Amino acid sequence: MLKYLFNFIIFPGFLFTAAVGLVASWIxxxxxxxxxxxxxxxxxxxxxxxxxxxxxxxMIPRDSYKPAFLISPLIGLSAVILASTFVxxxxxxxxxxxxxxxxxxxxxxxxxxxxxxxxxxSASGNPLASLGVSREIKLILAYELPFIxxxxxxxxKSNGLLRLGELVVYQRMNGSxxxxxxxxxxxxxxxxxxxAKLGLVPFDVSEAETxxxxxTHIEYSGILLAVLKLTRFMMMxxxxxxxxxxxxxxxxxxxxxxxxxxxxxxxxxxxxxxxDQAVRFFWGKMAAIAVIAVLLSVLGE
Amino acid sequence: MRILxxxxxxxxxxxxxxxxxxxxxxxxxxxxxLITSLYLFIAAIRIFVHPAIENRLFxxxxxxxxxxxxxxxxxxxxxxxxxxFMSSCKRFRSYYAYLVxxxxxxxxxxxxxxxxxxxxxxxxxxxxxxxxINVESPAAASISKKTxxxxxxxxxxxxxxxxxxxxxxxxxxxxxxxISIDNPLAxxxxxxxxxxxxxxxxxMPFHTWIPxxxxxxxxxxxxxxxxxxxxxxxxxxxxxxxLGLFILNKFSYALLMVIGAVTIVAAVMMALIQHDFKKLLxxxxxxxxGYMVLGIGTGNVMGIAGGLFHMLNHAIYKSCLFxxxxxxxxxxxxxxxxxxxxxxxxxxxxxxxxxxxxxxxSGVPPFNGFFSKWMIYQGLIEKGRxxxxxxxxxxxxxxFGSALTLASFIxxxxxxxxxxxxxxxxxxxxxxxxxxxxSMWLPAMILAVLCIIFGIFAYVVPLKGLIMPALPSGLKFxxxxxxxxxxxxxxxxxxxxxxIYLAGNFKGMRETSPYIGGEQLSKDMRLSGIExxxxxxxxxxxxxxxxKAEGKLFDIYEQGKKLVFFFIRILQYLHNGVLPTYLVWCxxxxxxILFSIVR
Numbered sequence: 001m002l003k004y005l006f007n008f009i010i011f012p013g014f015l016f017t018a019a020v021g022l023v024a025s026w027i028x029x030x031x032x033x034x035x036x037x038x039x040x041x042x043x044x045x046x047x048x049x050x051x052x053x054x055x056x057x058x059m060i061p062r063d064s065y066k067p068a069f070l071i072s073p074l075i076g077l078s079a080v081i082l083a084s085t086f087v088x089x090x091x092x093x094x095x096x097x098x099x100x101x102x103x104x105x106x107x108x109x110x111x112x113x114x115x116x117x118x119x120x121x122s123a124s125g126n127p128l129a130s131l132g133v134s135r136e137i138k139l140i141l142a143y144e145l146p147f148i149x150x151x152x153x154x155x156x157k158s159n160g161l162l163r164l165g166e167l168v169v170y171q172r173m174n175g176s177x178x179x180x181x182x183x184x185x186x187x188x189x190x191x192x193x194x195x196a197k198l199g200l201v202p203f204d205v206s207e208a209e210t211x212x213x214x215x216t217h218i219e220y221s222g223i224l225l226a227v228l229k230l231t232r233f234m235m236m237x238x239x240x241x242x243x244x245x246x247x248x249x250x251x252x253x254x255x256x257x258x259x260x261x262x263x264x265x266x267x268x269x270x271x272x273x274x275x276d277q278a279v280r281f282f283w284g285k286m287a288a289i290a291v292i293a294v295l296l297s298v299l300g301e
Numbered sequence: 302m303r304i305l306x307x308x309x310x311x312x313x314x315x316x317x318x319x320x321x322x323x324x325x326x327x328x329x330x331x332x333x334x335l336i337t338s339l340y341l342f343i344a345a346i347r348i349f350v351h352p353a354i355e356n357r358l359f360x361x362x363x364x365x366x367x368x369x370x371x372x373x374x375x376x377x378x379x380x381x382x383x384x385x386f387m388s389s390c391k392r393f394r395s396y397y398a399y400l401v402x403x404x405x406x407x408x409x410x411x412x413x414x415x416x417x418x419x420x421x422x423x424x425x426x427x428x429x430x431x432x433x434i435n436v437e438s439p440a441a442a443s444i445s446k447k448t449x450x451x452x453x454x455x456x457x458x459x460x461x462x463x464x465x466x467x468x469x470x471x472x473x474x475x476x477x478x479x480i481s482i483d484n485p486l487a488x489x490x491x492x493x494x495x496x497x498x499x500x501x502x503x504x505m506p507f508h509t510w511i512p513x514x515x516x517x518x519x520x521x522x523x524x525x526x527x528x529x530x531x532x533x534x535x536x537x538x539x540x541x542x543x544l545g546l547f548i549l550n551k552f553s554y555a556l557l558m559v560i561g562a563v564t565i566v567a568a569v570m571m572a573l574i575q576h577d578f579k580k581l582l583x584x585x586x587x588x589x590x591g592y593m594v595l596g597i598g599t600g601n602v603m604g605i606a607g608g609l610f611h612m613l614n615h616a617i618y619k620s621c622l623f624x625x626x627x628x629x630x631x632x633x634x635x636x637x638x639x640x641x642x643x644x645x646x647x648x649x650x651x652x653x654x655x656x657x658x659x660x661x662x663s664g665v666p667p668f669n670g671f672f673s674k675w676m677i678y679q680g681l682i683e684k685g686r687x688x689x690x691x692x693x694x695x696x697x698x699x700x701f702g703s704a705l706t707l708a709s710f711i712x713x714x715x716x717x718x719x720x721x722x723x724x725x726x727x728x729x730x731x732x733x734x735x736x737x738x739x740s741m742w743l744p745a746m747i748l749a750v751l752c753i754i755f756g757i758f759a760y761v762v763p764l765k766g767l768i769m770p771a772l773p774s775g776l777k778f779x780x781x782x783x784x785x786x787x788x789x790x791x792x793x794x795x796x797x798x799x800x801i802y803l804a805g806n807f808k809g810m811r812e813t814s815p816y817i818g819g820e821q822l823s824k825d826m827r828l829s830g831i832e833x834x835x836x837x838x839x840x841x842x843x844x845x846x847x848x849k850a851e852g853k854l855f856d857i858y859e860q861g862k863k864l865v866f867f868f869i870r871i872l873q874y875l876h877n878g879v880l881p882t883y884l885v886w887c888x889x890x891x892x893x894i895l896f897s898i899v900r
Contacts, residue, residue, distance in 0.1 A: 008790050014797055057809030061816075065645040065652075065719055071795075074802070078794025082787060099781060101679050104700075108666050111704075115665065118711055122719035123645070126815040130720060130828035137711050138836060144704040149697055156693070160686040162679065218816060223805025227798055276836045283840075298690055 012088035014081045021233030022046045024260055028236070031264045046233065050226045058222035063125030072120030073220070073227040079112030080231050084238045090165035091241070091251040101162045106242060107151065110197065113231050114140055121216035132215020135275045136206035139196055142282035143203075147193040149290035153177065153186035154246050156297045168250040176249030182296035187247040189290045191259070194239045195266055196278070198232070202270040203278055236263070304351055305359050305412050308344035312337065312405025319398040327393060331384045334397035338373075338380040341404050345373025348412075360414030360476045363770035364544070367609075368411040368537045370767070371616060372530060376404040378744045379525040382624055385740045386521055386631060387437075396436045399429045400525070407530050411537060416463045416473045423459070423497070426534070427452040430526050434518040441517035447858050448510040452500055454861075455507060459497025465490035466546070475541070481548045491547050495539060495557075502535025503527060504594050505564040508587040509856040512571070515583025516636075520627035523579070528586050528623050529616035536593045536612040540605065543597055544773060554600045555691055561595030562695040564588065565702035571850060572709045574838055576831050578629075579636045581713060582622055585662065588702065589615045595695055596677040602772060604680020610768050611673035614661065614755060618670060621658040621748035625651050628737035628745065629717060638713070638831050642722030647735050650742045652718045654749040659714060661752040663707035667788040669755035669763075674703060675782055708834070716830030723827070757788045 007013055025046040033040030060066060086106050118136055121129040154177050155162065158170045177183035196203035207215045220228055240259040244251050273281065315337040322330050349370045354361040380400065390396055403426060410422040430452065434445035465486055470478050480487045500507035511527045543549060543557075565588050572584035593615070596608025628651045629644060630636050645652040661668035664675075678696060685692040736742060755763045760781060815822050838847060853859040875886070 004786070004790070005793070008793060009797065014794075054804045055806050057806055057811065059811060059813045062812045062814055063643075063721065064815075065643075067649075068645065068719065074795050074798035077798040077801075078791045081794045081797065082790050085790070099783060101675055101782060104675055104678055105666060105782060105787075107700075108664065108671065111707075112665065115707065115711075119714075119719075122711075122715045124815065125643075125719075125721055126817065127721070127822070127826045127828050128817055129815075130715065130830075133711070133715060134828065134830075134833040137708050137833065141704055141708050141837070145697075145701050148700045152693055152696065155682060156685070160682050162682055213816070213818060222809075223802055223807075226805070227801055230801075276840070279837060280840065294693060298693070 007089060008081065008085050012092065013085040017081070017084040017088070017234045017237050018230060021230070021235075021237045022050075024236045025233045027260060028264050028267075031261070032268055035268050050230065053221075053226035053229070054223045056222045058224060059219075061124050061126060061219045064219065065123040065125070068123035069120055069219075070224070072116040072123070073224050073231065074116075075119070076113035076116035076231045077227055077234075079109050079116065080234045080238060083109035083112075084234060084241075087164070087238055087242045087245060088251075090163070090168055091245055093165075099163065102164055103151070103155070103162055103167070103246070106164070107148070110235075110239065110242070111140060111144070113235060114197075117216050117228065120220070121218075124219035126219050128212045129216055129218050131212050132206045132208075132218070135208075136216055138275055138279055139199075139203060139205060142279040143193040143196040143286075146189045146282050146286040146290040147197075149287060149294055150186040150189040150193070151246065153182050153293050153297045156294065157182065164245055168245060171249035176247065178248050180297075181301045182293045183247055185289050185293035185296065187243060189286050189293065190243050190247065191262060192286055193282070194243060194259075195263060196282070197239055198235055198263065200263060201267040202273045204272060205275045205278060208272060236260075302354065302356070302359065304344075304348060305354070305361065305408075308341050308348075309405045309409050311344075312341060312401050312408070316398040316402040316405070319394055319401065322394065324394065327388075330394060330397055334401055335377075335380045335384065337401050338376040338404060341401075341408070342373035342377045345369045345408065348408075354412075355414065355476055357474055358415050358418060359412050361412055363772070364537065364540060364609075365411045367613070367767050367771045368533050369408050371533050371613060372404060372407045372411065375525060375529045375616060375620060376400075378620065378624075378747065379521050381740055382524070382627070382744045383521045385738050386627055387519060390437050390519070392436050395432065396519075399432045399436070403429045403433070403526070403530065407534060410534055414475050416467065416475060419475070420456070420460055420463060423501075423534075424453075424456050427456055430531070433522045433526065434514055436522070437519045438517070441514075444510070444513045444517045448514055451507060451510045451858055455497050455500030458493045462490045462493030462495075462497070465493070475546065478546065479548055480546065482550050482553055487547065488553070491542060491549075491553065494542060494546075498535045498538040498542070499560070499594075500535075501531050501538070502590045502593070503531065503587045504535075504560055504590045505567060505587070506855065506857045508564070508568065508590070509858050511586050512580050512583035515586065515623075516577060516580045520579070520623055520630060523583070524620040524623035524627070527583070528619040532586075532590065532593070532612055532616055532619075535590075536597070536608070539594065539597055540609060540771075543600070544605070549600065554598050557594055557598030558691060558695050561591045561593070561598055562698035564591030564594065566591075566698045566705070567855070569702050569705040569709065570843075570846075573705060573712075573834050574847065575709075576638055577636050578626055578638055578641075578713055578717060579623075581638075581709060582619070582626060585622075585706065585709070586619055588706065589619065589662065591702070592674060592677055592699060595699060596673075596680055599677070599680040599684045599692075601680050601683050603676055603683055606764070606768050606772055607673050607676030607680050609771060610676060610759075610763065611670075613763065613767065614669040614673050614752075617748050617751050617755065618658040618661040621654055621745050621752065622662070624741070624745040624748070625655040625658065628741050631737055631741065632735060638716040639829050640723050641717045642720045642827070642829060643718070644722075645718040648718075648737065650736050650746065654742070654745040655718065656714065657749040657752050659710035661756065663710055664703045665707070666782075667756050667784045667791065669752050669759065672756055672759040672782065672784060674699070712830045712833045715833070720830050721827040723829070757784050759784050761785075 026043050030040040083106055086102055118133050121133045154167055157177055161167050161170055178187055240256055241251050244255045248255055319330055349366045387393055387396055406422045406425050413419040431445050431449040435441040482488050482491055503511040514527055515523045568584050568588035572581050575581040593608045593612045596604045661670040664671045681692045681696045
């Protein structure tokens with residue numbers, strides 16, 4: 001139990017993932033700055049931002065339902081910590097950890113931060129936040145369909161392995177799934193879904209600062225916003241690591257950096273989609289590619 | 302034997318006695334029926350701990366024990382709730398009498414081992430359902446007729462199925478025989494009996510009575526029958542068919558799985574666009590049946606256990622949702638999502654129960670709905686190990702259906718509890734707390750707490766105590782979702798977040814008006830939630846489907862009506878009321894008879 005507690009809070013759960021998340025966020029900002037011919041912030045900037053937020057005053061809208069407004073950032077954070085523990089552990093200790101079906105649990109846990117922010121934004125009583133909620137939930141519906149389909153590819157290819165640790169071992173023995181056509185298609189879809197899960201351009205419709213002024217986040221300030229940001233940073237670690245574990249034979253630093261660079265490039269070179277375009281994109285093209293990937297994997301490709 | 306007969310007889314007698322209590326003594330009637338249901342619950346507990354029984358009339362094993370216990374429990378919950386909710390009902394005596402009879406006959410159906418007994422109690426339940434739906438308002442009359450026709454005709458098909466079964470086995474006893482379904486007569490018998498189960502539980506395409514009933518019937522009735530008892534009985538019968546009576550072949554398992562998967566997605570898509578929360582919940586009561594049928598259709602122990610567990614969980618959270626919705630309706634006198642809003646502050650307890658039950662039904666870990674869905678997914682993947690592609694379609698439908706469920710509950714919660722209320726509506730005028738009376742929030746709270754307990758202690762409490770004894774062979778978990786540990790860690794995570802909060806500047810916390818670009822927030826600036834999925838509704842292909850569904854193309858009752866009226870029109874043409882025509886027909890008939898005699 002004590003070991004799990006350590007795993008959960010310090011390594012690789014909360015503190016470690018948060019630290020990596022801060023670094024990832026810095027890399028994101030630095031690369032973005034370089035693309036835009038700016039210098040970019042120093043390495044400690046994300047942490048400095050969080051500290052700054054913690055001393056800022058907290059404003060709560062008058063019409064809000066305060067309990068839900070205050071607690072929902074915590075729900076998101078808690079879920080992402082648990083998800084990160086589940087994702088990291090099989091990479092570190094292989095088949096010893098995890099349980100059958102943890103992959104399903106992780107899929108659900110990774111949706112929880114979005115649900116939490118939806119709850120908090122709904123409770124804020126701001127119509128723009130409601131608009132953000134409406135977009136966010138539609139985005140969840142949009143990306144969840146291809147995401148589920150493409151995650152079936154590894155399960156089918158490994159003949160029904162449902163445990164992250166076993167999937168990693170299987171890939172070490174038989175080569176990672178990404179080396180097969182179906183695996184490539186699946187991870188392609190998964191990367192787009194990841195971008196939407198992280199709420200980054202071109203799928204940042206629920207925040208869309210130039211349209212609805214940060215939408216779901218509009219009423220959050222001070223430490224509440226800091227927790228939301230921290231959750232986001234951690235998601236930026238957990239989701240790519242999850243993808244490398246499932247499709248790419250387990251975590252390694254360079255694989256993570258590759259995925260991170262893809263995320264950053266995608267977000268810097270694309271305009272924001274409208275929500276209906278995003279839904280059509282995921283339910284149309286992406287779902288079709290995912291289905292093809294599944295069919296290929298059934299055929300053993 | 303006596304332990305089974307006694308509660309059923311007492312339920313019948315108590316129902317008759319309620320009609321004898323003079324109408325003036327409303328309180329007496331209410332208390333009497335509450336005491337009766339409490340007695341029945343205690344009797345159900347006694348039946349639950351009783352050793353197995355098997356004779357010509359009754360059959361008691363793990364599965365029927367579980368069902369009887371659940372029936373008794375929901376009986377008490379709904380009786381308690383009705384005391385206040387039905388206090389304005391004029392025909393309260395018939396309401397309580399039918400309620401008590403329903404409990405008794407449901408128990409009888411769950412323990413009967415004789416075809417005739419089962420059919421009789423099943424048929425009587427259809428009748429009490431019919432009476433309960435239109436107990437309050439005449440507006441429900443057409444709906445109760447529709448329900449009665451769907452349930453009644455499926456009962457007739459079921460009767461036919463049992464008759465075929467009798468032809469095969471030559472005995473009226475249900476236990477002790479297992480028939481292979483490869484024989485066509487056996488297959489049809491299975492199919493027809495399964496139709497009875499489907500109509501009761503509300504699987505597609507026999508589901509259309511449920512959303513309509515949910516909209517028109519009094520909420521305790523919906524919470525009691527379509528949401529919990531009918532599911533329990535329908536799935537019970539299906540499980541009996543699959544586990545006991547028949548040995549299914551590949552095709553029939555596949556059929557069950559397809560019905561399950563289609564039910565999940567189609568019903569939840571309809572729920573997404575509803576504007577009335579009772580109807581929205583009604584469509585979910587259909588959609589969730591899909592999971593149970595899908596779980597049972599996998600045919601492996603994990604899937605069947607998941608299906609049964611989901612049946613139990615569904616009864617808990619769906620009746621919790623209906624009862625919470627009843628609280629809202631009781632206070633605001635409306636069930637239109639658009640005219641509600643901002644009730645979280647007014648009714649915090651109802652908000653809490655709704656939130657928990659919504660999370661449970663959407664399969665958010667660590668609540669109970671997640672656990673049973675997780676088991677069903679595992680059952681599906683286990684099925685997938687033996688090849689085939691059908692399971693892939695089913696698992697995608699099930700998991701995506703869960704996301705859609707979540708979406709429609711976000712809409713519900715936003716519209717009723719969190720979003721702003723409409724300008725001058727009743728709900729906004731009250732700023733202070735105005736919770737429903739205790740006899741209404743308490744039943745919902747009990748159910749919400751059960752959602753949490755069944756989720757967190759899933760393995761120790763419901764699975765070990767209720768589900769596993771109901772299955773013939775022991776259920777083996779290779780590895781298990783450590784729900785208790787995970788819940789504990791989620792709590793610790795909340796604590797970690799709270800510690801971070803402590804670093805924040807809460808002293809400088811102040812209230813501001815919502816920021817909408819510097820504009821003043823006016824009363825009509827609101828997003829209720831009913832427009833959330835307009836973009837999805839308007840999408841090409843989907844729009845067409847919705848239009849067809851609204852045109853009742855998928856409603857078996859409406860289509861059946863069309864068919865019947867087509868034949869009626871032919872008959873009408875013949876029955877034109879002109880005497881000479883009838884005489885000509887008589888003459889023709891006589892000629893035919895004469896001809897056949899002479900020949």
